Amino acid sequence: MEDRQIEVLIEQANVQRGLANWRGAIDLLQRALSLDPDHAQAHATLALALLGARRLPGAGIEARMALALDGNDSYCHYAAAHVMYAERKLDDAWSHCLVAIETDSHDADTHVLGAAIRDLRGETTEARELLETALELEPGHTGALTKLARMELEARNHEAAAGYAEQALRSSPSDNDAHIAAGLIDLARGDHASAEGHARFALGQDSTDHDAIHLWAAIKAHRSPVLGLWWRFHMFVSMRTEAGELGLLIGSFVVVEILTILAGHFDLDRVKSILDWGWLGFCAYTWFAPELFKRMLANDLGTVVLDPEF
């Protein structure tokens, strides 16, 4: 009886995940785990829901707990691979994904996840093979088509990318990821109005979708050169791991300070002054620009209304 109740709660949580209602999904899974704290599938699903809510540390703990409870379950390996991919532990993510593929070779989602991992490892040929397999298993799989669109976009093959995005949208017209990919492609081709339409649609469905907010911000950055500069800097920094980000920022500080001290040592007062003011300006700009950017986005998001004709 209890098992059936837990299964129903997991099913309901998966429906909420599909609707991007992360909080609802998390609440349901917490209820399931109150009934049975050792339910591996509930822990794995909770890991995926927490990942959706961008609670990576919690997702990591839940995914590892699921694996510890049932190391033979393909879904537990799939969830672990997903979380480790988000943690950028790509080798571990791939080994878990491989176990999931070997255990359940007919699941297209696992192949798409595998493709994302291998693509990030720079293995684009292998990633494409996995996506082709996913499409053989499930023709018109939106995730596979969207990933192909993003890969073509990265390779600057805009026409091919647009083709895949169009197929993905035909296959699933309300899929957020497909709209975001189509928006990014339009942005790269200079069609800002169409890109904004896709961003509006995605945000209208889920105003917390991080990728949709990124697309929206990228469109705004193209229109405002001052804030656009900060956005590019932010993207450049945030591409790194936390340690890389820390190293880059502290490294920049140290380099500027050493140059300032040396300028003082050699009596280069003008250079010292330029370095001092330049660094102060950079600090002030990088402190205030995100605030301005957030306010601008918050204003815009408050007015996002879905265009019925879109």
Added chain:
Amino acid sequence: MSYTIADEPHETSLGAYVVNPSAPLLASMMCGAWMTWPWFAFNAIAMGSPTKKKELTLCAIALGGTVLLGWLALALVDAGWIPLGTPFKLAMLGISTWKLALAYYISTVQSRTFHVYEYYGGTVRAAGAIIGTGFWIKGIVFALSDDPLWIIIVSGGL
């Protein structure tokens, strides 16, 4: 009883005094380390952070490391190994870098819990007035002792 997720902060009676972790980070630049480490530690306790132990340990490491580096730098100056002037400034830059790196790292660790704290509707206090007050009284704190080691410990990352 509901299942508790490991990253969830627990409720504390100090919840009304929680600030965004970027506030103590800013204080490290504007006011000094005397304000940063205790503030980070207090924020971890007030938020009921599940990583409280780690955050408090990092604050202790930051303080201990600064004392050690400061003492070492001054000992090397006394021994004549570091002459005053540019070499001394570079040594002080090393200590500033240590403080800033630790402050940035603690802020990153604390931000993870803060994100979840906000997610569950936790209250967040504006920190502008506290930083303003800290900036205003930092001269008094620096003047509490004329020992150079004291200045090294309490001064800011910049």
